[in-house]
Amino acid sequence: MYLEENFSLKELTTIKVGGRAKFYIEPSSLEELKNSIEFSQKLDIPLFILGKGSNTIFGNIGGLVVNTRRLKGISIREKDNEVLVECLCGTPLKSIIKLSLKEKLKDFYKLLGFPASVGGAVAMNAGAFGVEISNFLDEVYFISWEGKLEKLKREEITFSYRNSPFPKIGVVYKVVLRLKRTEENIMEDYIRIRNLRKEKQPINEPTSGSTFKNPRGYYAGKLLEDTGLKGFRLKNIGFSEKHANFLINYGNASFQEVIEIIEIAKEKVFKEFGINLVEEVKLVEDSGLNGWKVL
Numbered sequence: 001m002y003l004e005e006n007f008s009l010k011e012l013t014t015i016k017v018g019g020r021a022k023f024y025i026e027p028s029s030l031e032e033l034k035n036s037i038e039f040s041q042k043l044d045i046p047l048f049i050l051g052k053g054s055n056t057i058f059g060n061i062g063g064l065v066v067n068t069r070r071l072k073g074i075s076i077r078e079k080d081n082e083v084l085v086e087c088l089c090g091t092p093l094k095s096i097i098k099l100s101l102k103e104k105l106k107d108f109y110k111l112l113g114f115p116a117s118v119g120g121a122v123a124m125n126a127g128a129f130g131v132e133i134s135n136f137l138d139e140v141y142f143i144s145w146e147g148k149l150e151k152l153k154r155e156e157i158t159f160s161y162r163n164s165p166f167p168k169i170g171v172v173y174k175v176v177l178r179l180k181r182t183e184e185n186i187m188e189d190y191i192r193i194r195n196l197r198k199e200k201q202p203i204n205e206p207t208s209g210s211t212f213k214n215p216r217g218y219y220a221g222k223l224l225e226d227t228g229l230k231g232f233r234l235k236n237i238g239f240s241e242k243h244a245n246f247l248i249n250y251g252n253a254s255f256q257e258v259i260e261i262i263e264i265a266k267e268k269v270f271k272e273f274g275i276n277l278v279e280e281v282k283l284v285e286d287s288g289l290n291g292w293k294v295l
C-alpha cells in the first residue's frame, strides 16, 4: 500500500494551503482502505479522509490522512426505466457529469463546476442550482469505524444543507445513483450554468469555494460584502473581488492566516448583523496527541 511519512498536504487541496501529515496513505482497494483505518486505530492517531480537497484547508496533522483518489470507477445499468450509476468514492464528480450529459440524464449536470470526489460530495451533501447530491442517491456503501462494510438506502440517511452523517459514521466507499432520462435540452442548460459560474466565481484561482454556509434567509457572500469584506486581504489570503464568500490564496498563505481572516469576518458580521457565520470549509489541524478520532 502507498504510505508516506511527513507528507506535504498543500498540493492536495484546491486552495493550496497546508502543513504536513505525520502519515499519508493512498489505498487502492477496499481491503487497503480497511487496513488504513486499522492502522490509525492501532497507532491511536486521528484519521482524516480526503477526497479532492476542494472543501478542506489543512494545518499540520499529527495523525493519518487517507486520500481516496485511487479508488475510482463507474459502472452503469438500467432498472425500471432509470439508470443506476455505481461509483467508487474517489471518482471525480466531473466524470459522472460527463456521463450524465452523454446519456441525457436529468438534472445531475447541475452539479458542474466544482472539483469534488463522489465521497466528498456525499459527505458534504454538495449542491448547486436547486439540486443536492442526496436527491440522486439510491444507496451508500460505507466502512464503519468498526471496520465493517455496511449499506444504507437513501431513505435511511439524514441529509441537510451541506451536511450528512459521513464521515462521522464511516468512510463512504461506493455509492449508487438513480438517475432519470430526459428529453430536455440539458446541454444548453449546462452551458448556461457553466457561464454563470465563470462570470460570478473565481473558479481559476486557488480557493475552497464558499467559506461560510448561508445562514437561513441570508447569503453569506452578501453579508460579507455589506461589511466591506469583498476584496479584503490579510497578508497572503483574501476574500475574492468576484465573490465575497470565496477565500483566495494570493501567495504562500498559511493555515494561521486563514484562521485569522475567518475570525475577523465572523466578528465583523456578528457586530453588524448579529448573525453567527458558520464555516462550510473544513479547517483541519491536529497535533495527534489526543488519541484516535475522526477529524
Ligand SMILES: Cc1cc2nc3c(=O)[nH]c(=O)nc-3n(C[C@H](O)[C@H](O)[C@H](O)COP(=O)(O)OP(=O)(O)OC[C@H]3O[C@@H](n4cnc5c(N)ncnc54)[C@H](O)[C@@H]3O)c2cc1C
Pocket (backbone or CB within 6 Å): 014, 048, 049, 050, 051, 052, 053, 054, 055, 056, 068, 089, 113, 114, 115, 116, 117, 118, 119, 120, 121, 122, 123, 124, 125, 126, 127, 128, 166, 167, 170, 171, 172, 173, 201, 202, 203, 207, 208, 209, 210, 282, 295
Ligand atoms: C471553485 C469551487 C466551487 C465550489 N462550488 C460549490 C458548490 O456550488 N456547491 C457545493 O456544495 N460545494 C462547492 N464547492 C465546495 C466543494 O467542492 C464541495 O464541498 C465538494 O463536495 C467537496 O468534495 P471533495 O472531494 O473535494 O471533499 P474534501 O474537501 O476532500 O472533503 C470534504 C469533507 O468530506 C469528507 N470526505 C471526503 N471523502 C469522504 C469519504 N469517501 N467518506 C467520508 N467522508 C469523506 C472529508 O473528510 C471532509 O470532511 C466548491 C469548491 C470550489 C473550489
